[in-house]
Amino acid sequence: MPGLTIAQAAVHTGLTADTLRYYERDGLMLQPVGRSATGHRRYVDRDLRWIEMVTRLRATGMPIRDVRRYADLVRRGEGNEAERLELLRGHRQTVLQQLAEVQEHLGAIDRKIGIYTDAVEQRLDLERTPGR
């Protein structure tokens, strides 16, 4: 019987079995995952590669609803590459902006860390030379 069980797919993708079922229910898969004779899901390569893409989109902050829109486009087959491109490029811009924002905020936090580091070192110095 080819393909991975849902538990194996969970390990492989780093998601939980619950999340895999949820993604499928929610229309994020390109097609329903195949089933064994007894109705158990079998994840084949194509499924796993698609889940990897979904994971990348999610990990970069794309909402489920937009992942579904993308899945819808891919599912419809060739001919809408321009639309897919627009969606991905839009997402790219969003991510770049977020990255820049986070980096700026992190810079400010780093400066704060610098201040506390100085304060703590000064305290240590004082302790090292007691009697003021």
Added chain:
Amino acid sequence: MPGLTIAQAAVHTGLTADTLRYYERDGLMLQPVGRSATGHRRYVDRDLRWIEMVTRLRATGMPIRDVRRYADLVRRGEGNEAERLELLRGHRQTVLQQLAEVQEHLGAIDRKIGIYTDAVEQRLDLERTPGR
């Protein structure tokens, strides 16, 4: 009457008035925001600067509960700089890791964008030279 009204503070901080009240209720402020004679909040400089720090922590993904822990430390006054440092440094590491992860995923998405760009351009070429 000194300080900004909640509406003005909202504009200044980029948060909503509701969120400002929520932050205060949830223990994220260093002390309760001052009030006018009639009980309306007045945000002074110190409040606004603290909210900016909170915003930076939130924007870099720190959960409310950790911001509150940090606020608790600062509220307790001098002497726990080492603890604050530990909290901020821990957060810094988390953020750096996230940034790296997002950048890696974005790289993969960029490669996908490249593929679609090629596909779309090829389609355009075909249209430009009809009758294959």
Added chain:
DNA sequence: CCTTGACCTGGAGCGCACTCCAAGGTCCAT
């Protein structure tokens, strides 16, 4: 034969971070 355990489904529940609302008081320009 019986238990164990992996899987199934539909649906409820949860944690997070807000966001909104009702009912009422305040401010101020005309």
Added chain:
DNA sequence: ATGGACCTTGGAGTGCGCTCCAGGTCAAGG
């Protein structure tokens, strides 16, 4: 002094993305 914008509180509601659960099927091992 009146209308309308703004503020107060406590508490309920929302959207997101899972996460968990009950009750059931099925196959394999002891």
